[in-house]
Amino acid sequence: MTISFPRASALLPLLLFLYGGEARAQDTSDVKPLRLTLVSAVTLGTVIPVHIYQQNAWWQGPRAPFRFENDWAYALNVDKLGHMYAGFLLSRMFRYSLEWSGFSEHTSTFYGSVLGLSYQMYVEVEDGFHRVYGFSPGDAFFNMMGATIPLAQWTFPVLRNFTLKYSYWPSTGYRDELKAGQAKAFLDDYQGTTVWLAVDPHFMMGEKVSSAVPPWLGLAFGVGARDLNESGGGRRQATLALDFNFSRIETESSVLHAVFTLVDFVHLPAPGIRLDGNRVLFGVFYP
Amino acid sequence: MRATRRTLIGPVCAAYLLLVLPRLCTAGSVSDAPPPQDSLRQFGLLFDVQAAPHYSSPSSYADGGYTVSLGFGLNFSPVFQMTIQIYTGREMIPRGTAKPVDGWLPVGGASLEGTFFFATGTPVRPYAAAGYGLYTISGGDGYNGGGLSLEAGAEWDFSRFVSLRFGGKYDVIRYHDPTGEASQAVGFQPFTLRAAGAAVRMAFYPDLLP
Numbered sequence: 001m002t003i004s005f006p007r008a009s010a011l012l013p014l015l016l017f018l019y020g021g022e023a024r025a026q027d028t029s030d031v032k033p034l035r036l037t038l039v040s041a042v043t044l045g046t047v048i049p050v051h052i053y054q055q056n057a058w059w060q061g062p063r064a065p066f067r068f069e070n071d072w073a074y075a076l077n078v079d080k081l082g083h084m085y086a087g088f089l090l091s092r093m094f095r096y097s098l099e100w101s102g103f104s105e106h107t108s109t110f111y112g113s114v115l116g117l118s119y120q121m122y123v124e125v126e127d128g129f130h131r132v133y134g135f136s137p138g139d140a141f142f143n144m145m146g147a148t149i150p151l152a153q154w155t156f157p158v159l160r161n162f163t164l165k166y167s168y169w170p171s172t173g174y175r176d177e178l179k180a181g182q183a184k185a186f187l188d189d190y191q192g193t194t195v196w197l198a199v200d201p202h203f204m205m206g207e208k209v210s211s212a213v214p215p216w217l218g219l220a221f222g223v224g225a226r227d228l229n230e231s232g233g234g235r236r237q238a239t240l241a242l243d244f245n246f247s248r249i250e251t252e253s254s255v256l257h258a259v260f261t262l263v264d265f266v267h268l269p270a271p272g273i274r275l276d277g278n279r280v281l282f283g284v285f286y287p
Numbered sequence: 288m289r290a291t292r293r294t295l296i297g298p299v300c301a302a303y304l305l306l307v308l309p310r311l312c313t314a315g316s317v318s319d320a321p322p323p324q325d326s327l328r329q330f331g332l333l334f335d336v337q338a339a340p341h342y343s344s345p346s347s348y349a350d351g352g353y354t355v356s357l358g359f360g361l362n363f364s365p366v367f368q369m370t371i372q373i374y375t376g377r378e379m380i381p382r383g384t385a386k387p388v389d390g391w392l393p394v395g396g397a398s399l400e401g402t403f404f405f406a407t408g409t410p411v412r413p414y415a416a417a418g419y420g421l422y423t424i425s426g427g428d429g430y431n432g433g434g435l436s437l438e439a440g441a442e443w444d445f446s447r448f449v450s451l452r453f454g455g456k457y458d459v460i461r462y463h464d465p466t467g468e469a470s471q472a473v474g475f476q477p478f479t480l481r482a483a484g485a486a487v488r489m490a491f492y493p494d495l496l497p
Contacts, residue, residue: 067429068395072393109495117359134423134429136395138375140373140397141373144357144359144373148359155493
């Protein structure tokens with residue numbers, strides 16, 4: 001059963017509030033209320049436990065008056081890239097959920113970014129009340145950049161050949177903290193994190209070369225930091241590696257397509273060249 | 288005398304930017320600019336990036352500094368838009384002042400800003416903007432503040448999606464010591480930072496509303 005967008009939007013008051021009256025007439029959405037309800041329930045069912053998890057992992061202790069804290073140098077900036085990735089990931093996930101609920105691609109992209117950015121900013125505002133963290137304008141900058149990437153890709157289709165990916169392996173320090181029962185959120189373990197800019201290079205190749213290279217094969221450039229210490233020191237890593245774009249594999253199965261799409265948020269182990277401090281390394285790298 | 292001159296520079300620059308620049312911008316030499324895109328300046332999303340160097344009155348403990356901000360918001364009509372700005376930057380706190388820390392200290396903040404345009408259908412539109420924000424100067428435990436910013440200038444629509452804005456800006460921000468520790472240590476009192484400067488903003492109107 002399907003109903004028109006204006007009626008269905010009543011199920012999600014936020015969307016109704018955000019939606020411009022004039023634009024509604026042009027919308028091609030064909031919203032499925034059951035799916036939209038399911039998406040709303042799953043979203044709430046995820047946001048609330050994640051909030052509780054963050055409350056325990058990050059926001060414990062006495063709260064302080066709201067304040068800002070510039071932390072541009074933290075984790076050699078890898079945390080900023082992490083914020084960009086998180087904004088991008090959330091916006092995309094919201095977009096897919098809305099699209100599955102029957103909203104048009106354009107509407108889903110727009111509200112996906114709005115919801116992704118809203119969630120990221122809520123986390124940042126909560127940090128603002130923490131005695132140590134504070135609201136980081138740098139984090140907010142990168143949240144905004146990440147969350148608006150899908151909008152930019154909508155406006156400029158050539159950008160759809162680029163995407164952000166993530167790889168993670170718990171660092172020794174984090175594993176030690178886990179054993180000692182002191183570990184916080186793994187998302188803060190930047191020594192085990194690499195954020196990748198992946199590109200599908202086929203759009204730059206001629207037809208002849210493009211047809212010779214498998215459509216799922218791409219390139220990725222990753223940035224990470226290791227041996228971080230309290231005084232802001234550490235070692236940067238930059239990696240250029242092959243990358244796998246599973247969503248370029250054509251399939252009739254919608255389940256398989258969904259799996260491919262999800263896997264494409266992660267950079268899998270692949271051969272490459274890595275600049276690690278002053279050393280140059282060749283190998284199969286992960287993360 | 289030097290302090291007087293320094294105190295005067297900011298307001299004079301601000302007055303120039305407020306009163307003279309908009310007239311210069313609308314006086315001509317814009318005939319080659321693309322036609323106005325009124326349809327894209329109606330209701331719609333906008334993003335912007337802004338840089339604003341400023342000069343602070345010495346009586347307010349700072350010499351000057353700069354901010355960079357990213358913003359996003361909505362055009363409600365061709366004559367009104369609102370944005371949320373996230374700021375980062377640096378403020379020069381000279382040595383020998385009452386502050387327990389000095390040097391180029393990090394500044395951060397966020398504000399809600401509204402802009403009124405005084406013309407529609409022209410490539411260059413004079414504007415006036417006002418905002419209220421929350422800010423922090425880092426150092427020690429940091430100094431929290433809140434205050435008003437006023438801005439005026441002209442915005443030039445030089446392409447379908449992009450516009451450039453030049454303006455003069457005046458901020459009045461009241462800071463306080465959140466923990467009281469700094470106040471106790473050095474007798475530091477809450478202070479008001481008055482800063483005048485310029486603002487350059489590039490805005491993107493991507494026409495993305497579904």
